[in-house]
Amino acid sequence: MSAYQLAKDKQIFIFELDDVLFPAKDYLLQVYYLFSQFIEYSEQKNAQSILDFMRLEYGNTGTDALFQKTAKKFELKESYQYNFDLLHQNARLPLKLLLYKNMLDFLQELVMERKKIFIVTAGNPEQQLNKIKQTEWNGLEKYLTVFFTDELKQPKSEIFQNILNHNNLSAEDALVFGANKFDEQQSKLINLTYIVSLETYKKYD
Structure with a gap:
């Protein structure tokens, strides 16, 4: 099943940054x-x-x-x-960070369908924020809600659950895009559908 098919019945989409939205x-x-x-x-x-x-x-x-x-x-x-x-x-980068083309198309599709987009990112919060500020979002930035796990001092699974609770939604309403086994484990702790491979969304290439 493609990411697009999985996305049809979802209301919330949660992404890591590095090697998910752009190459680290x-x-x-x-x-x-x-x-x-x-x-x-x-x-x-x-x-x-x-x-x-x-x-x-x-x-x-x-x-x-x-x-x-x-x-x-x-x-x-x-x-x-x-x-x-x-x-x-x-660092003030010489060049802006560019989203993977398939992810840019996917995010734009989500915005068109009025889906909610969250970034839940691990690592040094100042560094991760610096990346976000220097990414070419093509106007998508105003549709993003960002959580820094190291700043909140909470596991991702807890942040995921808080997002669901705040939006009065359940696990079947969300889709997580992560970068590693840890992200996958955190998603599965609360029964969230998880995608890791870029090959999954070749529809957007």
């Missing part, structure tokens, strides 16, 4: 670009070499200890960890 790497790679530029200015080290290294490491092993690996490779002071972390929270 689109934000991170721009942060790494800005960090490499900062190091070039501060230490006169080649920004392109630093960026190429960070891209390769991220592609191979993800974000794990990326600053430490970069610092060791280019002999950077540990104090630059602060700048690295700060950029993740408040």
